[in-house]
Amino acid sequence: MAEKINLTLNIWRKESPEAEGYFEEFKISVTPDASILEMLDELNNDLEAQNKRPIAFESDCREGICGTCGIVVNGHPHGPIPKTATCQLHMRNFKDGETLYLEPFRAKAYKNIKDLVVDRSPLDKIIQAGGFISVNTGNPPDANSIPIPKETALQALDAAECIGCGACVAACKNASAMLFVGAKVSQFALLPQGQPERYERVQAMVNTMDEMGFGSCTNTYACEAECPKGISITNIARMNRDYLKAKISSHSMQY
Amino acid sequence: MVKLDSKVPAGHISEKWEKHKFEMKLVNPANKRKYDIIVVGTGLAGASAAATLAELGYKVKAFSFHDTPRRAHSIAAQGGINAAKNYQNDGDSVYRLFYDTVKGGDFRSREANVYRLAEVSNNIIDQAVAQGVPFAREYGGYLTNRSFGGAQVSRTFYARGETGQQLLLGAYSALSRQIGAGNVQMYTRREMLDLVVVDGHARGIIVRNLLTGEIERYAGQAVILATGGYSNVYFLSTNAMNSNVTAAWRAHKRGALFANPAFTQIHPTAIPAHGGAQSKLVLMSESLRNDGRIWVPKKPGDTRKPNEIPEEERDYYLEVKYPAFGNLVPRDVASRNAKYVCDEGRGVGPTGRAVYLDFADAIKRMGRKAVEEKYGNLFEMYENITGDNPYEVPMMIYPAPHYTMGGLWVDYHLMSTIPGLFVLGEANFSDHGANRLGASALMQGLADGYFVIPYTLGNYLGTERPQKVSTDRPEFAEAEENVKNTIKKLLSIKGKKTVDAIHKELGHVMIDKVGISRTKEGLEEAIKKIRELREEFWNNINIPEDDKTLNQTLERAGRIADFLELGELMARDALNRNESCGGHFREEYQTEEGEALRNDEEYSYVAAWEFKKVGEWELNKEPLTFEYVKPSMRSYK
Numbered sequence: 012m013a014e015k016i017n018l019t020l021n022i023w024r025k026e027s028p029e030a031e032g033y034f035e036e037f038k039i040s041v042t043p044d045a046s047i048l049e050m051l052d053e054l055n056n057d058l059e060a061q062n063k064r065p066i067a068f069e070s071d072c073r074e075g076i077c078g079t080c081g082i083v084v085n086g087h088p089h090g091p092i093p094k095t096a097t098c099q100l101h102m103r104n105f106k107d108g109e110t111l112y113l114e115p116f117r118a119k120a121y122k123n124i125k126d127l128v129v130d131r132s133p134l135d136k137i138i139q140a141g142g143f144i145s146v147n148t149g150n151p152p153d154a155n156s157i158p159i160p161k162e163t164a165l166q167a168l169d170a171a172e173c174i175g176c177g178a179c180v181a182a183c184k185n186a187s188a189m190l191f192v193g194a195k196v197s198q199f200a201l202l203p204q205g206q207p208e209r210y211e212r213v214q215a216m217v218n219t220m221d222e223m224g225f226g227s228c229t230n231t232y233a234c235e236a237e238c239p240k241g242i243s244i245t246n247i248a249r250m251n252r253d254y255l256k257a258k259i260s261s262h263s264m265q266y
Numbered sequence: 267m268v269k270l271d272s273k274v275p276a277g278h279i280s281e282k283w284e285k286h287k288f289e290m291k292l293v294n295p296a297n298k299r300k301y302d303i304i305v306v307g308t309g310l311a312g313a314s315a316a317a318t319l320a321e322l323g324y325k326v327k328a329f330s331f332h333d334t335p336r337r338a339h340s341i342a343a344q345g346g347i348n349a350a351k352n353y354q355n356d357g358d359s360v361y362r363l364f365y366d367t368v369k370g371g372d373f374r375s376r377e378a379n380v381y382r383l384a385e386v387s388n389n390i391i392d393q394a395v396a397q398g399v400p401f402a403r404e405y406g407g408y409l410t411n412r413s414f415g416g417a418q419v420s421r422t423f424y425a426r427g428e429t430g431q432q433l434l435l436g437a438y439s440a441l442s443r444q445i446g447a448g449n450v451q452m453y454t455r456r457e458m459l460d461l462v463v464v465d466g467h468a469r470g471i472i473v474r475n476l477l478t479g480e481i482e483r484y485a486g487q488a489v490i491l492a493t494g495g496y497s498n499v500y501f502l503s504t505n506a507m508n509s510n511v512t513a514a515w516r517a518h519k520r521g522a523l524f525a526n527p528a529f530t531q532i533h534p535t536a537i538p539a540h541g542g543a544q545s546k547l548v549l550m551s552e553s554l555r556n557d558g559r560i561w562v563p564k565k566p567g568d569t570r571k572p573n574e575i576p577e578e579e580r581d582y583y584l585e586v587k588y589p590a591f592g593n594l595v596p597r598d599v600a601s602r603n604a605k606y607v608c609d610e611g612r613g614v615g616p617t618g619r620a621v622y623l624d625f626a627d628a629i630k631r632m633g634r635k636a637v638e639e640k641y642g643n644l645f646e647m648y649e650n651i652t653g654d655n656p657y658e659v660p661m662m663i664y665p666a667p668h669y670t671m672g673g674l675w676v677d678y679h680l681m682s683t684i685p686g687l688f689v690l691g692e693a694n695f696s697d698h699g700a701n702r703l704g705a706s707a708l709m710q711g712l713a714d715g716y717f718v719i720p721y722t723l724g725n726y727l728g729t730e731r732p733q734k735v736s737t738d739r740p741e742f743a744e745a746e747e748n749v750k751n752t753i754k755k756l757l758s759i760k761g762k763k764t765v766d767a768i769h770k771e772l773g774h775v776m777i778d779k780v781g782i783s784r785t786k787e788g789l790e791e792a793i794k795k796i797r798e799l800r801e802e803f804w805n806n807i808n809i810p811e812d813d814k815t816l817n818q819t820l821e822r823a824g825r826i827a828d829f830l831e832l833g834e835l836m837a838r839d840a841l842n843r844n845e846s847c848g849g850h851f852r853e854e855y856q857t858e859e860g861e862a863l864r865n866d867e868e869y870s871y872v873a874a875w876e877f878k879k880v881g882e883w884e885l886n887k888e889p890l891t892f893e894y895v896k897p898s899m900r901s902y903k
Contacts, residue, residue, distance in 0.1 A: 044540035052545045059764045071506040072342045073546045125816045139446035143439035144398045148318040148716045151396035158407025168400040
């Protein structure tokens with residue numbers, strides 16, 4: 012088994028939504044084969060055994076697909092390794108003796124609930140405003156009745172791979188959710204099924220994003236760099252084009 | 267004893283559902299809005315049900331312990347979803363999908379349910395495409411398929427290795443639309459901790475608000491559970507960290523029978539645990555077995571590096587034992603044999619619980635580039651997790667629990683033994699028998715939610731015409747008291763052990779004695795050990811902090827308490843079933859060649875367990891008859 016490495020952890024602690032936050036230092040020895048969340052599991056086990064308050068953090072699938080986890084490691088949402096969710100970040104990427112700072116995703120729209128846990132429900136509100144195709148369950152036409160070019164379907168899938176973790180917001184200095192919204196807008200804008208509501212959708216989603224307190228985009232590309240799924244910034248451009256088109260064409264004017 | 271009536275309609279199997287849809291009662295559109303329907307769990311089955319019922323006009327309250335419905339573990343399904351479209355013109359049909367599923371389930375499922383599943387499978391694909399799910403396509407723009415184990419046709423629809431994610435996001439978008447329209451009230455970060463039964467009917471739930479600790483009451487005229495499976499009883503499984511049996515188990519303790527708990531599926535190709543610090547296992551696609559060769563050293567305790575072990579000292583045990591199928595034997599056979607060689611001390615890796623999956627020959631035969639094209643992303647994932655490069659050193663794999671076929675007993679209407687309580691998806695027992703085929707879990711979750719419950723729920727409401735009940739009723743007060751007392755008790759133990767420590771110990775017992783391979787002695791021992799662990803849990807765990815805030819240890823403790831009861835029932839069920847079938851292998855019951863030996867004479871039934879008190883159950887049997895697919899023996903020699 013690989014030899015353990017020793018690390019100093021400075022972890023953000025906050026007892027309740029109202030409490031003041033602070034950093035707490037921990038010294039830990041961990042196998043490089045563990046993921047960073049497994050390291051926290053172990054640390055929590057030790058804390059619980061001493062009847063101390065464990066570190067609250069969220070995770071679920073631990074395979075990088077559910078989007079539940081999200082810790083800012085040394086300033087990077089999901090840590091320093093590109094295209095890697097926090098749960099897939101393994102300790103072999105760190106050196107013996109290193110110091111790590113672990114913080115929650117910070118953004119105006121995300122309330123810090125406890126320690127490393129934040130409330131990302133504003134992202135759901137944006138989807139509820141228009142992130143869907145309005146089709147009831149029933150008898151849609153046969154799935155093969157509309158051929159869709161392979162390339163188009165793959166582009167839509169590239170956009171649809173967003174895991175909704177919200178790291179893009181935490182990475183952005185304006186706490187903008189444009190990459191998240193752009194990805195969903197693009198998925199449907201690319202597909203024939205998404206055309207009927209295309210312009211209403213983009214307006215509804217963008218307006219809700221603004222209402223939720225997310226900032227605007229100033230093209231720093233930080234979101235793309237930190238996205239664990241590598242969602243492309245071109246999705247933002249596509250969204251902006253559609254939004255502009257919607258605004259200048261009177262028939263789809265909603266607001 | 268409970269009288270189990272499967273309510274399977276009469277008639278030829280191909281006409282049952284169509285005919286029954288006409289026979290079932292309807293609720294007229296104006297009346298639908300008078301009904302409050304509770305949906306617990308918002309994965310594939312729950313989200314599709316909640317969205318569809320809301321579209322129909324019902325008032326839906328949906329509950330999830332996640333921060334958003336998009337997190338459910340359905341999202342992690344990689345491979346695909348089956349449907350009998352026959353787009354490939356390769357001889358598929360509803361009947362063939364039905365046939366393969368009954369056979370794959372080793373003749374322990376209910377024929378009529380399986381047929382209906384196959385029948386609605388095609389609608390699921392149409393629905394998903396209409397929602398904008400970007401399935402894989404051919405250059406001509408039409409949908410493409412891949413093939414999967416247990417079938418000789420290509421009927422699996424997929425979206426890269428992220429089919430579960432795309433289908434869940436489709437259902438989530440439909441649900442979000444209804445939330446936005448005000449037809450679904452979504453309650454996130456709420457965990458169901460009890461079921462409220464009024465005059466024998468399910469009429470509400472008690473939940474804990476995970477952020478504030480408040481205990482809340484919700485009433486409805488029907489309750490739908492879509493709360494997933496229980497593989498986490500093994501501690502290490504491929505299930506998500508928070509997947510649990512609690513909602514189903516608390517309903518079980520209120521009178522819903524639990525069926526075939528011993529039927530669990532153990533997937534042969536997961537990445538092995540790296541040591542004691544492991545919290546969860548990750549699955550590798552089974553397709554790797556197409557080109558990788560599985561082996562262990564011939565000599566026990568051989569600690570040489572794999573590349574230093576000469577060819578003649580390697581045991582390619584699957585190829586030797588099963589010359590016809592070799593490394594491509596079914597999941598259960600591959601899993602079982604990996605366990606055997608590790609039990610002999612021939613396992614590899616730091617823990618000795620792993621076998622090699624070697625691509626050296628494939629690289630020689632196909633060239634590195636071809637291997638990269640076929641498996642590149644999987645190799646990358648493997649290297650990311652283990653730090654080993656599988657192009658240079660053999661991969662290591664080991665079986666991991668990942669799906670549970672057992673679950674709450676339901677009739678043809680997906681209604682449990684408590685009227686008004688419906689159970690969908692992995693949480694019920696109905697469609698996969700003793701073994702589930704690949705790409706059938708997504709199909710079942712969505713079939714139940716989109717296309718079955720909208721009809722059968724209407725029939726229940728139209729027949730019973732349940733009135734609204736107030737949450738002030740004594741039944742709600744009693745259930746709330748029950749929940750509060752359990753929490754109080756958990757917090758007052760203040761012992762020495764952590765909740766995880768007990769869960770790990772339970773997991774060891776379960777995987778060792780109630781896992782891949784089972785014996786009478788082992789199961790009896792497991793029951794004894796689980797009882798001891800339960801005793802220790804209730805006397806010696808420690809939960810820091812109180813119940814007035816987000817307390818993840820308290821959440822876990824409640825779930826482990828239930829696993830400690832379920833684990834015993836799984837062992838009892840396995841002990842009762844004196845045969846081997848599907849994922850349930852009893853060493854005493856095997857053919858001379860080491861194959862599973864079914865006993866159709868005595869065990870062709872669903873074992874539905876009725877809760878009496880903790881550690882005490884009564885067995886009820888639903889006999890299974892096979893009118894259309896005649897039971898046969900499997901052989902892979």
